[in-house]
Amino acid sequence: MWLRPERPPRDRRLTRERIVDVAVAVLDAEGHGGLSMRRVATELGVTAGSLYWYVRTKDDLLELALDRVLAEVSADPGAPGWRPALAALARSNRAMLLRHRWALSELTLRPNLGPNALALAETGLRLLERAGFAGADLDAAMAAVNDHVVGAVIAEVAWHGTLERMGESGAGWGERAAGYLREVAARHPALARRMAATGEIDVERESERRFEFGLDCLLDGLAARRLAPPPP
């Protein structure tokens, strides 16, 4: 009894890091709707109120979670040229967003100025500087690539969600859907042609194809606009 000294205050049960850990885990597992303060708290064997000692609001927690996953995006610094390097950065970014789909909505709703976000911006900018961009065009080029990544993943996630919904829907859904689609096809011939062609397709592979197509277009445009690369 008296032999055991009082616990040092260092082995507290909570840390900001541990809280973000389980927040990311819950978000990955159950999406945005699954995250609640009480849920995170019980997962840590603690009351909801306790979290507010480490985090000001739930919004702040989400901001921390977003920056956490942004650390997963990586650039290969020893890439052979600016174009493959930039493409690799874009692909890594896309892969991360597909791993943590909830991160997209966070990106939409709140600005992120976390350390990992800034580090990521830095590597992108340096890459484009070496490629021969400067001034306002440098910002615009960086933005164009990022925009394509974000836009493409949003479209892919939405597409995926549509298919999931269609799968969930119970019996009796088939007829209504078929009727709706028939009507749509009648009114929208071009759309009907495309729907017929995309009937049996692997969504993920096709999404990747589209992503690469758009990226290539963009990089072509960028290549034409860069200044002469600075002499080494």
Place this chain on the structure above:
Amino acid sequence: MWLRPERPPRDRRLTRERIVDVAVAVLDAEGHGGLSMRRVATELGVTAGSLYWYVRTKDDLLELALDRVLAEVSADPGAPGWRPALAALARSNRAMLLRHRWALSELTLRPNLGPNALALAETGLRLLERAGFAGADLDAAMAAVNDHVVGAVIAEVAWHGTLERMGESGAGWGERAAGYLREVAARHPALARRMAATGEIDVERESERRFEFGLDCLLDGLAARRLAPPPP
């Protein structure tokens, strides 16, 4: 008394359309956080439960609201060429998303197959068909343009939000922010250079410049990839 006939059941207070009307109004005025079933209900002089006669869930209501504002996107069918026409469509889309910033998060979270979304897809596809695209490249080209619009608006809204936050923050914030920025600048030279150059800039004009820059890059890439336009 007996002269006045019973009210015909037609003058009911609620309609799906009216409900969507006020939902869009509330969303425009107060954003995503301001919308609640009780809020919409009281705005219509009615109880929250009543809404569920016309709408299955709040999610359905948001879907309806999204399709409502998608109707605002318009394409000029009599445009001189495919490239200006496509650019005009993209700009109209962007303008709508900037008018209804809440629509972005909806676009992120849920698939939208409403009539206006489909009509919009149809006009885009026909435009690209006339431009000389077909098959999988047609889908990819359409997707690339849409992705750029969505991605660019997301970035712009996030940027805008950052500035607003910085404006709201009370006294004593300046020193902490300055310290943070100094640290960032020290660790990230390229970012520091860009931050210095972007010091006093009109966010909206600069966002538009970036949008047009990326769009031009993309259209260059698309122009190089289209097949020969079909003979008239």
Place this chain on the structure above:
DNA sequence: ACCTGAACACCGTTCAAGT
């Protein structure tokens, strides 16, 4: 057919009170 009113289960957040 359409709407009310009350209830249910769940939120984020606060805060005195304990240790």
Place this chain on the structure above:
DNA sequence: ACCTGAACACCGTTCAAGT
């Protein structure tokens, strides 16, 4: 310094009951 427990104000949704 750190955590509990209870409370507050607010959710989305359901449903018997009224008309």
